[in-house]
Amino acid sequence: VDFLLNGFKKSKKQALLVEPLNQKQYEYSEGFYDIVEEDKETYSNRKVIIENIVEQETVENFRRLINREISELEETFTYNVKGNPENQKICEIYIEVFEFGQEEHSIGFLTDISEERSKQIALQEANEHQTVLIKEVHHRVKNNLQILNSFLNLEKRAYKNQPNIIIDHMQSRLSSLALLHEKTYNTTDFKNINLKDYIIDQDNKLKSLIGLRDGIEFKSTVQDDINLSIEIITPLLLVVDELTMNAIKHAFPTDWPNKTISKEFRKIDENTGELIIKDNGVGIDKTKKDMKHSLGCEIIKNLTKQLDGDIKYIDVEKGTGFRLLFPLTMEHTISQ
Template structure:
């Protein structure tokens, strides 16, 4: 549990934020110590909608005796007035006593009324908001409380399109979140918006977007994108932009907007805006961008996130290179099917869009922008699945045009090489299935740490993308030079991973060690897992000098090679625990697939692993 206090100058209110508290934290059963009488208007207090707590100052305000508790609180804890009256606040609720004491004492001594807002969080989600006044009268302290249920769904019901003004009223109770809506071209802004942009309301605010107009020049294109998306039928848009307030403060805000047309054809737009400046780094991005970044340099293969969603889709840059379309003007429409030459393939894609199937894996001829003189051979793989009662999809688009040309050339010269190329594509698909298996395992193991899952997946994607590039350019797919690959791998890992400390990578590989793709794939994933373990756990002391992670790979004989990955970090105090974690299980599984044997090497400092593995494999993973 965590408590935060802050005075909100724009609203003139003290705010208390309470994180992850439980009922037992607020109430402690305590024997009665004092006899107190009901105040003359107790019956009135019990029958008005606002909850009122009554306290009697004790020992010159050092503590307070419970004179009466509001009915809402009593019902919440299943108690009666007899369970609370005549007890000291410090004993019956030490938590509330510590939170409220300074406010209560100030009101007791000054007789000035104080306004307080209580915001309750559970797992960083607002669950309840209370606005309270602390009043001194008749030698007593009265606390009046207005309770607000903050359980609000973000899902828009397109069948019931009447704007719910309660959302705006609720957002006015928040400190870092605001809401707005537009109707007939006029804006209505909640108080939370003014908290974010650091100014009071002005008469002209209903006529323009007072938040987006503050976007810095570098993010104006994102604002244009938001309006472009939300002006098309029913739509939802989630973006992150930076604004500069009129008093010169740079803020990072998260924007969630829902829009639709009413029966008269007028567009109605609802927006939720969250100030996330305190949680943002210098380079802020959405979680999905980490996955897309793994494909940022590829023009031949594209990652497709939500390709079946006409509004909320994210494609890596390669998609726009492949179909030769500008990202800014592209609109995700089923009309793209008309550019597929093979009718059977087009029909299979339409069935997927219409929910008549759940997967497509097709290679077809594609006429770029409908031009019959500009054709490409593409492979499209998309899976559709249900999650949280809604439909989602994930896929890959691969430009195989050059591959197919090379295949035709190889068929003429060597039929065996054509078979090898087909096998390479089959293995790439298998690699993606392996990554999907890892993702499912880590979703269960690290469900409370999605950023860790994304970082692991990004590292693995980078390794396999680099391997795919090497095999793509190689003439002999059975002999990939390991040393050349690992030099590029080290460089890309340093650029990809946000190293918490300065760590030097050293790699030593036999010059003549060449491996096939089927050996390289599990070997590289093992190296990734061991490297990331060292990066995250070996160097807790950022000031320690000469931090190194070393990889040594050498031939033992014509059939066997040895990998040693070691660091000069703090080492492992209890080796029995690491054998049970998910990372260790993944490494052991990959070692078995490789036909190798991995072991932990005893060392005076740091951590060291040794893997003995075959240079050639007779089976496919």
Template structure:
């Protein structure tokens, strides 16, 4: 004996599958342990058609005491109520205890109703019986109410399984206005879909007459006679469209398809399918959309019922939202395939429709009304399958346009970050090479004053460190704010100067001037060199007051930047051209990197340097 349990999400039912069980697994004779009185509603329960079991929770739901078992179950095992009453479920029926405990406990602790289904299998793993029930918590007790049961039908050759509740078929009938039935040995068995169509619950007498054809309007009774006459033959098929009035007085147009045949065991079977044709799209889509109600992305998910059937298809609202059409505007045909960009996907769907393959699971690009500027990325799944000798199809699609766009943006962002990291390493290498060149140059220039070379290197390294901090905190290397960089540079330089109070820095930059790292690196180093030249000539002079370095950065035109570097109260004793000043080689080299020009002008306050350079350069970053 084996037990399998599974929660079927679409059906909201806990299915318990029991394999190869014997009578001993279901019932063990045990003595009564508890004196249990009859329930006050016992008489009422005895007069309803459903099977009802009543359990009393024991030790906070660890076990359950039987107060009543259904008469059908007792009849099956030739027992009376006194044989089971007052016993613990775990002792009298370990099989049912193991199968039901989790659901009973959850219903008891949460006061919820649980739907369960038992399916019994024989030694050949063939289904021989199934039943559906609900567990209800009421008045501190648990009631198991068997709402329907599909039994087995015997003939001289063995058992015939009437399987009306296969997973895919159950989805089909619950989501669309369809139903099916059997007639064997003069008795009808109806699926739940039939009761949905006629708008009423199951009744005990339903097995004795055709509950659908009985509802035909008088004008269509002749079609009912035609159906019955045809299907009374040994093997036949009949298709008719007729009108019925359901239990709520609603007129419906239905399509009836009936087969009569002998199965492989020689049993004569009449099998029928009912499809509602009236208001198919608007009504059936409501039940389909129930699956996605409450979801923020419900309009991006679409259920496709019979998508390969031009006449009996039924799609949820999400489908019409995706193709941007109303129900009435859309006519289902292969023409919709013309709006799919991928030819290979179109070929697969044609093969699926023609029966060459059984399923399609693809991501495709859908052009709304064929417009290449209005596209949506869609996950599509359609499966075709055979049920009761007929081919059916079921599928869904999901609009994943936003998700795919975000994914592409993430990929692009990751790739860009890799490029930026490589570029950052490249810049570090270049800057170290620049520092090395400066050291070689100044070793010769300041061989008698090495402290000056060290001071200069400190200033340059501080500027480069600050620049790297700005760039790795920036979204990219092309839009670094110049005002922030020059302001931070002033602060760093003043900290390195021995007497910072004797020298004042003032910086003015036009609003929102952003430059790339190719521009700002040599620019900051040029400003460092000019600042060091000014400080070297200013600090020794203790008599001059109000010593200032003023920097102004403006746009001289839309493509060119002008930097004015002015020394006030600072001067070079021997006023000569900038090319004669120590450090001029460095400035000239850096200016060349900027594709710019620099000049020096002597005035009464000191020296003014004017550097002109393009705001954009050829970038190494792509």
């Protein structure tokens, strides 16, 4: 017995139980007292330990073992240390009753698996969360492809003799949505997406797609701490994209000098963000400032409505400007 107990001497998570069913003559390795948090000198092999087990089925099986209705017990259970439900451990126990030399004996093992179980639960929750995130991404991709398809159908009718406009618009929209999906695919948080990162990347992609070809410079200023949910940032990026494409299409004649489109994002209070977007182009007819005179304006209005925002023309010294107000928070939902 001493040899066996010595083999468990350094273990605080696993204990050897020699004669655990004997009220007087029993030997436990040191790990048992660490697990149940009892003092070895004052501990007596009493049934109150069993009463600190949470699962009543396990308690009943212990009683059946004690009464010799069964000869073997193998259980995983929750243990209230000293009867305190605020201090619980998850344990595994195995006890076997056997005969040796015409005498009945018992031996068993007690293992504290609390840490392993916590890791297992955390891993399971992480896997479930990842599954939900994948569903979310797929749902967003589907919705955004439907939006692009709707835009394409509208523009095929409006610009049937100007295919280059359709191609430019679709390239820009696809680029913005691809950027959105690329970044959100590698995140676990769809509620706090930093706007500045997206706008800088969007400007770089627009420059490579159109800016270099048409000689347009894109300038953006974004307040660092604007973090938005995916429900807000998706239509917001599409609105920015439509406003930008409208400026590219209408603001600059071929020989216009220093073509520039600038954007400024800031918080105006805890609940509202503001975008000022303007170009230094030819400007717009003041009689058309009700945003009802083009397909592009209709698309912008509908996206702004989806965003639960508000958009208006603003007077600028040169060119055309818009002011978009948008919410900083929106109820987040995950598709099932």
